[in-house]
Amino acid sequence: MGTKRTDEFRADAVRIALTSGLTRRQVASDLGIGLSTLNKWVTAHRDTNVVPDKDLELARENERLRRENRILKEEREILKKGNAVLRGAKAMRFRFIEEHRHAFCAKRMCDVLGVSSRGLRAYRNRPASQRQRTDMVVLAHIKEQSRLSLGSYGRPRMTEELKELGLNVGHRRVGRLMRENGIRVERSKRYKVTTDSNHAFNIAPNLLNRDFQAEGPNQKWAGDISYVWTREGWLYLAVILDLHSRRVIGWAVSNRMKRDLAIRALKMAVALRQPPKGCIHHTDRGSQYCSHDYQKLLRHHGFMVSMSGKGNCYDNSAVETFFKTIKAELIWRRPWHTRREAELAIFQYINGFYNPRRRHSALGWKSPVAFERKVA
Numbered sequence: 001m002g003t004k005r006t007d008e009f010r011a012d013a014v015r016i017a018l019t020s021g022l023t024r025r026q027v028a029s030d031l032g033i034g035l036s037t038l039n040k041w042v043t044a045h046r047d048t049n050v051v052p053d054k055d056l057e058l059a060r061e062n063e064r065l066r067r068e069n070r071i072l073k074e075e076r077e078i079l080k081k082g083n084a085v086l087r088g089a090k091a092m093r094f095r096f097i098e099e100h101r102h103a104f105c106a107k108r109m110c111d112v113l114g115v116s117s118r119g120l121r122a123y124r125n126r127p128a129s130q131r132q133r134t135d136m137v138v139l140a141h142i143k144e145q146s147r148l149s150l151g152s153y154g155r156p157r158m159t160e161e162l163k164e165l166g167l168n169v170g171h172r173r174v175g176r177l178m179r180e181n182g183i184r185v186e187r188s189k190r191y192k193v194t195t196d197s198n199h200a201f202n203i204a205p206n207l208l209n210r211d212f213q214a215e216g217p218n219q220k221w222a223g224d225i226s227y228v229w230t231r232e233g234w235l236y237l238a239v240i241l242d243l244h245s246r247r248v249i250g251w252a253v254s255n256r257m258k259r260d261l262a263i264r265a266l267k268m269a270v271a272l273r274q275p276p277k278g279c280i281h282h283t284d285r286g287s288q289y290c291s292h293d294y295q296k297l298l299r300h301h302g303f304m305v306s307m308s309g310k311g312n313c314y315d316n317s318a319v320e321t322f323f324k325t326i327k328a329e330l331i332w333r334r335p336w337h338t339r340r341e342a343e344l345a346i347f348q349y350i351n352g353f354y355n356p357r358r359r360h361s362a363l364g365w366k367s368p369v370a371f372e373r374k375v376a
Helices: 003-019 024-031 035-048 053-086 090-099 106-113 117-125 130-148 155-164 171-180 259-273 292-300 313-329 339-354 368-375
Strands: 220-230 233-242 247-254 280-283 304-307
Touching (some): 003 035, 053 106, 155 171, 220 313, 220 339, 247 259, 247 339, 247 368, 259 292
Parallel strands (some): 280 304
Antiparallel strands (some): 220 233
């Protein structure tokens, strides 16, 4: 680079540093020169030159526009985060300001949310009311129960869980605390067909006829097969439910959707329950359930065989509901790297949460195990 071009570059760098409104470190980084070099050029320039009034005015205007832009961006972020409390009481807005005081300017939050700085100071010095103290206790329990339920409890189940713990709270209060603290249930899904009805096996009539209630255990069982996507490929899950308590009494997983998958789930259920003859066993028309081996096992144990109508998922909605639940509360929450990882999680979910802890509205907000214990 010639001497003339070097001087022009130096003059441009000094002008940008003095008039752009950027920090010298930013200017030096953008131009690819050292910060100390830029400082020397600016000092030398000031010793020999005076910045024209026009350039100073432009620099001030740029800085003003930058400051206004920062304020507008901050106000937009405050409105985005605080939209839920804008229509609430002042105490809710003060609480929001306290929770976000490290992220935003307190005075600006007061202006955006329509409260005064004096009111904020009074709120900070005011001792917590009895209701606020109770809210803090309830919120602590809500967070703990949300963690124990894998983040699956909405307002109704959370309210019942808190009442079981001895907290006399209503669903509106629970809903408000969950909403204000961002405790919610998030769901998404994949889809894969698992029922193969195109086969030559015999089809049994629908004895259940969508009556999913049973007066006692081992009167009505229902089974089905679903799927879990992993990075190793599909993992198939077969389950057997006792419709009296919605308890999972048999389950099995496999990387292939063959008839031995359904047979292993049935054998687990039979070994656990030893059902009497005449228990209704209901499934869809899939080839796994219509196969000779599966039907032979059902006859051996004296089951009354029942099957859904063709292509009618509502005929087996109790098991479909279970699959929707386990997917929403476990499967869809995270990616699964291996089939073994998913299998262990399913085992923990069924035996550690669903059967012993998860509350069902159809069971009077009791878990399957608690419901069976109560009936017994």
